[in-house]
Amino acid sequence: MSSTRHFSIALRRARIPRPRCAITPITVRVPSARAFSVSSTVQATKEIKYTTNAYPDLHRNPTFAEITAQDVTFFKELLGSQSAVIDGVTTDATDDIEPFNSDWMRKYRGHTKLVLKPQSTAELSKVLQYCNERKLAVVPQGGNTGLVGGGVPVFDEIVINTARLNKIHSFDDASGVLVADAGVILEVADQYLAERNHLFPLDLGAKGSCHIGGNVSTNAGGLRLLRYGSLHGSVLGLEAVLPDGTVVDSLSTLRKNNTGYDLKQLFIGSEGTIGIITKIAIQCPSRPKAVNVAYFGLESYDQVRAAFKEAKGQLSEILSAFELMDGRSQKLVSESTGNKCPLEGEYPFYCLVETSGSNAEHDMEKLETFLEHIMGEGIVADGVLAQDETQFQSIWRWREGITEALSHLGGTYKYDVSIPLPELYQLVEDCKARLTKMGFVGDDDSFPVRAVVGYGHMGDSNLHLNIAVRQYNKEVEKAIEPWVYEWIQKRNGSISAEHGLGLAKKEFIGYSQNDTMVKLMKQLKGLYDPNGIMNPYKYI
Amino acid sequence: MSSTRHFSIALRRARIPRPRCAITPITVRVPSARAFSVSSTVQATKEIKYTTNAYPDLHRNPTFAEITAQDVTFFKELLGSQSAVIDGVTTDATDDIEPFNSDWMRKYRGHTKLVLKPQSTAELSKVLQYCNERKLAVVPQGGNTGLVGGGVPVFDEIVINTARLNKIHSFDDASGVLVADAGVILEVADQYLAERNHLFPLDLGAKGSCHIGGNVSTNAGGLRLLRYGSLHGSVLGLEAVLPDGTVVDSLSTLRKNNTGYDLKQLFIGSEGTIGIITKIAIQCPSRPKAVNVAYFGLESYDQVRAAFKEAKGQLSEILSAFELMDGRSQKLVSESTGNKCPLEGEYPFYCLVETSGSNAEHDMEKLETFLEHIMGEGIVADGVLAQDETQFQSIWRWREGITEALSHLGGTYKYDVSIPLPELYQLVEDCKARLTKMGFVGDDDSFPVRAVVGYGHMGDSNLHLNIAVRQYNKEVEKAIEPWVYEWIQKRNGSISAEHGLGLAKKEFIGYSQNDTMVKLMKQLKGLYDPNGIMNPYKYI
CATH class of the missing domain: 3.30.70.2740 (Alpha-Beta Plaits)
Known part of the structure; x- marks a missing residue:
């Protein structure tokens, strides 16, 4: 399909002048995961300040016990594998422990000397039961990609990391339900689903590092909540361990199950303060057969609102993302990556519109009508549309690269x-x-x-x-x-x-x-x- | 658009023989609410058995107080309006009270002598606080359309009915968020939204009677959960009153709000056992511009599964309902309504497939391709497609009329x-x-x-x-x-x-x-x- 032909037909139908910059539509397949990696943004040059220094009013809770060599022995015996316990209590493992003590933004840094990586729900249950009885404070940690210091210790809390809870248990093609461990990396889960023609109903910049258990426990929103809804709707069941070691088995894979209080909801967004999620069952949509992305420059925020209203009305069921970036954010990405902005002029606002649907031709026609309308009405000053997967990735980087650009x-x-x-x-x-x-x-x-x-x-x-x-x-x-x-x-x-x-x-x-x-x-x-x-x- | 032309083109493309019964596609607008009414199914001929007789093992909890004349005086003074208190304690109001004591299926019947209808959250709060202090048991009741005896009393519990909490407070066209009282009837809410080009994300047979607060407190699923998801995802906020009169104001209208435990989730599906919902804020999708419905006969359950798989894959983002009805259920509807089945032969299984989308032509093309495929593959034996709103309603009645047919x-x-x-x-x-x-x-x-x-x-x-x-x-x-x-x-x-x-x-x-x-x-x-x-x- 020729992009020029498509767009000129659209223009003729609407009898509006050709826009300054031609928008060249083409359908691309769903891309593989984008390249953004959290770890790459960490600067190793400067020491991170301890949280206890940044927050001098915080005091260690004196009711918590201090970790002893006996505790370490207990955990080592319980968890067996050497890689399951990083022990800075009886050994000098500071370097190994540091990545678990501090966050990737280099803003929070704790004093823990013990990291535990249980490999099963049963192990985790015993760990928590022991900690609860001994009054040893703990910090649940997934991929450590959080932005509010929730996943790293403040004082000497034991880090319980979910990295070794990393099995995908089942996927049912008919219902689209995936059952997987909390420590599965989001990108790994999505790749697994891609091979089965489905999609994880959540996508965010840190997908290469974050754990799906962490996503659920922080109720992550991300780029496509607009389309696939909140985790409160898509998580069908979960398994979690309470502080006293009780295993909460609410791992239903049913879309409808009205048998009592929906307690699993409490774990979604509770940031590891009432228990640790060990498994999730999540409803995954079919992977869209066609995905398109367009990138616009706009002269005012009022125009951004107008463009969004039109996108919602015209793209309706195929609209999968509508992202806003201001001019300054895009300049920073350009400076950080050395890439030239895909648009000629400079604009105070930019938008990224993505569609995902089951019929490439239909989606393109809807998108063309939308583009024609917003350019004809003067809502959008200039724009481009991805013509292949490389361009698709490249356009998304103007949105997803902002965090990394800022971190530099x-x-x-x-x-x-x-x-x-x-x-x-x-x-x-x-x-x-x-x-x-x-x-x-x-x-x-x-x-x-x-x-x-x-x-x-x-x-x-x-x-x-x-x-x-x-x-x-x-x-x-x-x-x-x-x-x-x-x-x-x-x-x-x-x-x-x-x-x-x-x-x-x-x-x-x-x-x-x-x-x-x-x-x-x-x-x-x-x-x-x-x-x-x-x-x-x-x-x- | 001519239905014959459309279908023959489709058939030619697939080179399959013409099916026995031509499926005539046409696009219809979203229908107004269907005619099903719960009250019409109630037979007045026979007395309903008391629940206490049907469940002789149930005993009144002796810690609950008995309602006194003083209690009634308190409630009458508090609620003011005469219509707010139906008093069978100090007057002989049995006939007025009976509809609140028994359910529409005529299966459950309580012994209450007092019905309260507060008109504001403040009134309800005072009612509950009083009841809690006096240990007077209560039953929250909405439209009384439940199917498990949850909305009527067993013994002398006071019925707190939400019928007078019936205001629609606001609707925001940009975000699609509706804020309304718990006692608003589902159909009223949906009609209000229809005038504003939006849709209530829930639809069920009892829509003409049920209250949206009751829908939320029972986590109603209904006909289009498949498309619009569960209320755990679409309810953004709610207001509720706890037994001690505490008003839980969690009436956020924001799509994303990660500030603490999502306590509102506990009220969704808790059937009035921890509090009474008074207001809800709910995310409503744009009303689809085109809705189509098709009705098929199938020879086996394996074919039903095959048809569903194809519908999911091919209709994808526009699939809004896939309903199954067995042959016996359809015969009962025919006997009850006197209507002739729209298909010639008799089949052990029937399916109803609905699509909802933003572009009538695209939807029809997707639907034609789907029909062509399932008929060509011999998955479906015969079928019809609604040609106008009357047919749309009439086809849906073959699904929605089952409950009523059975009740006769x-x-x-x-x-x-x-x-x-x-x-x-x-x-x-x-x-x-x-x-x-x-x-x-x-x-x-x-x-x-x-x-x-x-x-x-x-x-x-x-x-x-x-x-x-x-x-x-x-x-x-x-x-x-x-x-x-x-x-x-x-x-x-x-x-x-x-x-x-x-x-x-x-x-x-x-x-x-x-x-x-x-x-x-x-x-x-x-x-x-x-x-x-x-x-x-x-x-x-």
Whole structure:
């Protein structure tokens, strides 16, 4: 199919002038996983500050026991394999332990001396039962790709890593239900499903490292929630271990099962504070036969909203992503990768629109009609459409490369928020104006702030406000917080859309949840984890 | 577009002989709500047996207080309006109270003498606080369309009906989020959304009577879960009142909000046992521009499975329902309505396939290809496709009319179960064989069982096994239960897919949940409702 022919027909039908930059439509197959890797963004040059230094008001809970050599012996005997225990208590294993103590953003660093990697639910159950009886605090950890310090210790909490719980148990082609261990890497699960013509109903930048158990326990949202919905809908069942070692076997593979309280929901998004997820059963959609992606430049946020409204109406059931990136974010990606922006001019806003469907011709016709309309109406100033898989990947990198581009600049204050659409981008404008007025923003090294950028999942009203700093700076932090949370609270937004609370947002939950809700949450935490050993100092 | 032309082109392409009965495709608009009404099925001829007689082992919980004249005075003063209190305690209001005491299936009947209809969350909060302090048991009730006796009292529990909590509060066109009171009737909500080009993401036979709060509190599944997913995914927020009067305000309208435990999930499907839902915020999809429905006859259950597999693969993102009806169920509808089956011959199985999409031409092309394929392959023996809205309604009545047709026969033992697809229909065959062998099934009045029928939501592995009896019969019941539950347990199915537990399934939860899960559920019930006043004698 010739792209020119397709687009000229579309234009003739609508009797509108040809746009400045031709959009060349072509259908591409579903791409293999993108190349983004979390580990590549870690800079090894500078020591990471201990969380206990960054948060001097945090004190170790004195009711927790200290790990002894006897404890280590117990765990070594229990878990058997040498690779299952990284012991910095009785040996000097600092280098081996460090990757488990600190996060990839290099923002949080704990003091643990023990990492455990159980290989079965039974092992994990015994580990937790022992820890609970001994009052040894623990931190559940998956791929350690979190953004709020939820997956690394603060003091000497034992890290329980799920990397060795990594089996895919079953996939049923008729129902699309996958059953897999918590430690399976998201990309591995998706590749497995790709070979079976299905799709994991979640996709995010860290897919090459993150664990599906971590995704579920943090209720990850990602790039295609717009299309495939939340994990609260797609996770059909799960198995988890409570702090006292009780195995919660709620691993139903049924789409419908109304037999009592849906307790599994409590583990989705509870960030390892009431138990550790060991297995999940998840409903996976058929892999789309055709996927297209387009990338636009737009002159204003009002036009971005107009484009989204049209995409929702016209692309409807095939719309699988609508992402927003501001001009500054795209410049940073260009500087970081050395790639030239696919559009000629410069625009204050860019959007990425993806469709996924079962019929390439139909999808292309819908997309053409949409493109024709938004260009004809002057909603979009310029745009390109991927012509093959390489271009598909390359366009997606303009969206997915932002996190990595920012990580090269120094530190980043990351705010992942939900705001009703009309004011979504206003937060970035207001924040930039505030920090500029306070004299923090500038191009040379005397200014702490390099850039204030905004991007995110427009389709979910989910904005990522990122403030790139030359180094983490208390004064800048004070200028942003709690101002940013107050701003969001006034609009009934959420101070954490998809990243969770962890340590970073724990203090601020009151901006998005009322006192009654917080009280009920604490009551629930007390019910399941009376000794408070699960991921302490964080969440609520 | 001419239906004949379309289909003959399709046939020519596939080089297959013309089928016996031409399928005439045409696109119809989304229909207005169907005519099914729950109240019309109630037979007024015979007295309904008290539940306390049917379940002689149930005893009134002696810790509950008895309602006094002072209680009635308190409620009358609190709720103000005369229509808010139906008082059978100090007056003889038996006739007014009876509809609240018994269910529409005429299977359950309680002894309540007091019905309260609060008009605001604040009123409901005061009602519950008072009841909790006085230890007066209550039954939350919506449209009273339940199938498991969950919405009517057993003894003298006060009925708290949500009929006067019936305001639609807001709808946001950009996000598709509807905020409405619990007592809004599903059909009213859907009509409101239809005028705004959106759709309530749930549809079921009782839509003309059921309340959306009841739908959420029972986690209703219905006809289009296959397409729009479970309420655990689409309900974004809710407001509820706990037994002690605490108002749980979790009425977020955000698609993404990861700030703490998702407590609202506990109210979805908890059948009014830990609180009463007062408002919901729900994500509603755009109303499809084109909807088509086809109806087939098939020679075997293997062919039904093959047809479903093809529908899933070929109709993919536009498939919105795949319903299964056995031959006997369709004969009953024919007898009950006097309508002739749209197909010439008689078949052991029938399927209804619905598509919903944004482009009528594309949808029709996909549907034609699908029809061509399944007829060409001999999967389907005969079929028709709705040509206009009247036909659309009429075809759907062959599915939705089953419940009503059965209700004319006397009593019905209803089993709503999830079973993995390969054995889904086997349960009906096995049940029929068992009851026939035991001498229960026959055409004349000497046999207690008139018919064993199976139908349901094939797309969700959800079967409705219905055993129509001339009158409820303990011997038949003993022949079915626990045999049917054991059968399901062996296949890791669910003994209640979408109808819930209520009183009918309370005893049998152990067939679908293990002891640990039941223990955890009881623990949760104890946490939120320590006096046990909420919907007692039911659920877990």
